[in-house]
Amino acid sequence: MPLHDTRARSPRAKLPLAWLGLVPFVAFALLFLILPTMHIVVGAFRTVDGTPTLQNLANLFQPSILAAYWISIRISFATALLGCLIGFAIAAAITFGGVPKAIRGPVLTFSGVASNFAGVPLSFAFLATLGRVGLVTVLLRDWFGINIYTLGFNLLSFWGLTLVYLFFQIPLMILIITPALEGMKREWREAADILGATGAQYWRMVALPILTPSLLGTFALLFANSFGAVATAYALTGSSLSIVPIVLFAQIRGDVLQDPHLGYALAFGMIVVTGIANGLYVWLRARTERWTR
Amino acid sequence: MRAKIWSWVALAIGFIYFLLPLIGTIEFSLRKRRGEYSLDAYRSVFEDPRFRETFSYSVAMALFTILVGVLIVVPTAYWVRLRFPRLRPVVEFVTLLPLVIPPIVIVFGYIRLYNTGSILPLTGTAMGTNFLLMMGYATLSLPYMYRAVDTGLRAIDVRTLSEAAQSLGAGWPVIIARVILPNVLVAVLSGAFLTFAIVIGEFVMAALLNRPAFGPYLQLIGANQAYEPAALAVIAFAITWFCMGLIQLVSRFSAHGRAKRS
Numbered sequence: 234m235p236l237h238d239t240r241a242r243s244p245r246a247k248l249p250l251a252w253l254g255l256v257p258f259v260a261f262a263l264l265f266l267i268l269p270t271m272h273i274v275v276g277a278f279r280t281v282d283g284t285p286t287l288q289n290l291a292n293l294f295q296p297s298i299l300a301a302y303w304i305s306i307r308i309s310f311a312t313a314l315l316g317c318l319i320g321f322a323i324a325a326a327i328t329f330g331g332v333p334k335a336i337r338g339p340v341l342t343f344s345g346v347a348s349n350f351a352g353v354p355l356s357f358a359f360l361a362t363l364g365r366v367g368l369v370t371v372l373l374r375d376w377f378g379i380n381i382y383t384l385g386f387n388l389l390s391f392w393g394l395t396l397v398y399l400f401f402q403i404p405l406m407i408l409i410i411t412p413a414l415e416g417m418k419r420e421w422r423e424a425a426d427i428l429g430a431t432g433a434q435y436w437r438m439v440a441l442p443i444l445t446p447s448l449l450g451t452f453a454l455l456f457a458n459s460f461g462a463v464a465t466a467y468a469l470t471g472s473s474l475s476i477v478p479i480v481l482f483a484q485i486r487g488d489v490l491q492d493p494h495l496g497y498a499l500a501f502g503m504i505v506v507t508g509i510a511n512g513l514y515v516w517l518r519a520r521t522e523r524w525t526r
Numbered sequence: 527m528r529a530k531i532w533s534w535v536a537l538a539i540g541f542i543y544f545l546l547p548l549i550g551t552i553e554f555s556l557r558k559r560r561g562e563y564s565l566d567a568y569r570s571v572f573e574d575p576r577f578r579e580t581f582s583y584s585v586a587m588a589l590f591t592i593l594v595g596v597l598i599v600v601p602t603a604y605w606v607r608l609r610f611p612r613l614r615p616v617v618e619f620v621t622l623l624p625l626v627i628p629p630i631v632i633v634f635g636y637i638r639l640y641n642t643g644s645i646l647p648l649t650g651t652a653m654g655t656n657f658l659l660m661m662g663y664a665t666l667s668l669p670y671m672y673r674a675v676d677t678g679l680r681a682i683d684v685r686t687l688s689e690a691a692q693s694l695g696a697g698w699p700v701i702i703a704r705v706i707l708p709n710v711l712v713a714v715l716s717g718a719f720l721t722f723a724i725v726i727g728e729f730v731m732a733a734l735l736n737r738p739a740f741g742p743y744l745q746l747i748g749a750n751q752a753y754e755p756a757a758l759a760v761i762a763f764a765i766t767w768f769c770m771g772l773i774q775l776v777s778r779f780s781a782h783g784r785a786k787r788s
Contacts, residue, residue: 251605257601257602258598258601265636265665266632267620268639269632269635269636319536319539325533330529330530330532330533332533342771346766349723349766349770350762350763352727353741354744354758357744358547358759363550368550368553400547457625457626461631467729467745468744478628482630485734500631504628507627511626
């Protein structure tokens with residue numbers, strides 16, 4: 234009843250006018266985010282003449298493309314896992330590890346910088362450090378007689394790329410997980426102590442169950458972050474390492490797959506993978522917020 | 527005590543891992559002259575006219591992107607908070623989409639949707655492509671910009687401020703520009719500096735849209751020269767560091783407001 238009254242008093246044009254305020258955002262999102270993406274998704278299910286088909290998706294299941302997805306997924310998984318573990322260790326060290334408080338600020342600031350220092354310059358930094366004439370390579374050879382390249386190390390490989398990606402994955406983990414660690418209440422630890430729990434028991438039965446959703450969620454975010462990255466890998470390896478974004482890059486530039494709609498399917502596959510990873514993140518995030526509130 | 531040792535071990539590993547590439551890059555960038563350290567690589571970078579052209583192109587792009595981003599995000603975030611609180615999750619979801627859809631897929635969509643044969647042939651002209659690239663950058667920065675502004679709005683009483691301004695006779699544009707914007711300026715600036723850091727080195731969109739931006743130039747130099755890339759990496763790192771430093775600086779100015787909130 235009160236709702237009805239307010240409506241009756243206000244001028245009739247008010248509701249549509251209020252909606253007008255959202256027009257710029259909706260137009261922007263539609264034109265430059267949603268429609269372009271839909272165009273790709275729809276294209277993945279169409280033939281060149283425009284008839285619906287599943288053939289494009291079926292064509293993804295050829296050895297070279299499957300191999301590209303597989304190595305992409307493996308790299309993303311490895312960088313997300315290592316990024317989570319190392320990032321967690323550093324975040325734990327600066328929140329309750331007993332190191333001086335003065336270290337916390339600089340670590341977080343540096344994480345903000347390093348998580349944004351991706352792309353072409355990052356690959357230059359690693360080439361200058363661990364490339365064939367890089368500083369660390371040369372020092373290891375001259376001082377210790379270790380030639381990492383004869384030992385099988387290569388920056389342009391699975392582990393090489395993983396090592397480089399960690400430079401932005403670890404800081405991202407630190408930035409996301411530190412607030413979660415700070416949200417852990419001291420009382421929980423004290424309560425566990427009073428009940429006679431050991432440190433390991435506290436971690437296994439109290440801390441980790443609470444943190445699990447945010448750990449898994451951040452893992453999903455790191456996974457998607459690394460899966461979509463193009464510039465770092467491209468500048469590092471050219472097109473010699475066939476990960477999905479590199480294949481797609483070459484396809485957009487010069488139709489190397491010789492089938493435009495297979496390109497759409499390839500891009501659609503990327504959205505599916507990052508979509509699943511981020512869907513997990515959002516879902517797990519919602520579960521964590523109950524605790525951190 | 528054992529925890530303390532582990533903390534130091536973790537920090538030491540992190541320290542070495544993050545410091546070595548920086549030292550390596552700086553050292554490498556100084557090696558251009560045989561047998562001694564010199565700044566030759568930097569000189570050759572700064573003397574390259576393409577460096578100046580692409581760098582100023584990307585700076586201009588970043589500034590326009592920030593302008594467009596602020597014009598879209600601030601009124602929207604304000605309006606959603608004031609009038610459509612129930613739409614907030616939806617709008618927030620849309621602003622997070624650029625984190626889900628890889629940039630390469632978004633730009634692929636642009637190229638196909640706005641090609642010369644379409645209704646809106648933006649890629650047909652240089653200006654049109656510039657516009658498209660700017661909108662692409664605005665899309666990339668949307669998650670950061672929106673979240674920064676929305677967090678800023680949470681700290682102020684949007685409704686009371688708006689009603690006060692309205693009863694003094696202010697219209698919506700005046701309210702947004704002279705009441706809301708100054709109140710969330712710190713948040714807007716943080717978003718702006720982050721956008722700047724993202725746009726300056728962006729590679730994929732600029733390369734695929736064929737625009738002479740800094741990112742593709744970096745890649746080109748990396749493929750063709752030895753010491754200049756290291757010098758460029760040091761410069762790029764300094765720019766990122768500078769942007770993050772500015773964010774810290776502006777948020778320190780609002781430290782009082784922050785302390786009250788938490």
